[in-house]
Amino acid sequence: MPEAIDESALCTACGLCCAGSIFDFGKLTDDEARDMAARGAPLWSGDGPGLAFPCPLLDGTCCTIYAERPGVCRRFRCGVLRRFDGGELEGEAAMAIIATGRQLDDAVRELLPPEQSVAEARRAWREDPEHWRSLAGPERIAAARLAMALTALNLHLDRHFRSDKKKLTGMA
Ligand code: SF4
Numbered sequence: 001m002p003e004a005i006d007e008s009a010l011c012t013a014c015g016l017c018c019a020g021s022i023f024d025f026g027k028l029t030d031d032e033a034r035d036m037a038a039r040g041a042p043l044w045s046g047d048g049p050g051l052a053f054p055c056p057l058l059d060g061t062c063c064t065i066y067a068e069r070p071g072v073c074r075r076f077r078c079g080v081l082r083r084f085d086g087g088e089l090e091g092e093a094a095m096a097i098i099a100t101g102r103q104l105d106d107a108v109r110e111l112l113p114p115e116q117s118v119a120e121a122r123r124a125w126r127e128d129p130e131h132w133r134s135l136a137g138p139e140r141i142a143a144a145r146l147a148m149a150l151t152a153l154n155l156h157l158d159r160h161f162r163s164d165k166k167k168l169t170g171m172a
């Protein structure tokens with residue numbers, strides 16, 4: 001008999017929040033910021049300290065400091081988890097949404113240079129979604145492909161993972 005799907009199984013199949021595919025940062029307390037900086041994690045400076053994503057403490061889809069992770073990581077519940085908890089989403093359906101999210105995320109990664117993260121590409125796309133139009137030839141084709149892949153990823157993340165106030169596309 002297959003094992004029942006629980007929240008832990010969903011998150012360890014996913015990791016998209018820690019990888020920076022959904023958000024730019026998670027808020028930290030001052031003590032947490034000191035701890036994460038000591039662990040080599042990049043900090044985000046906004047109206048308080050934050051953990052900048054992608055988090056380097058993610059290994060594959062698993063947190064390497066799970067028992068000591070910051071409060072924001074313990075508290076965060078994406079839309080998939082919230083609907084799963086609320087009984088609106090069966091485990092298999094939640095897994096399928098996560099698998100699609102990872103496929104769309106991989107499709108973006110395949111178009112990026114190794115040194116660029118999905119989070120960085122998303123920020124550039126948000127600042128200038130029509131950037132590809134200013135280019136010509138192969139550069140234009142490559143940039144348009146990336147814009148399409150990012151749009152597909154963000155539509156899926158908006159529809160299933162982000163809360164209403166955090167959606168990026170205005171279409172989900
Ligand atoms: S995005 Fe949701 S399902 Fe995926 S790892 Fe984060 S909390 Fe878990």
Ligand code: SF4
Nearest residue numbers: 018055057058063073
């Ligand atoms: S500390 Fe762990 S749970 Fe938090 S973002 Fe990094 S990898 Fe994810």
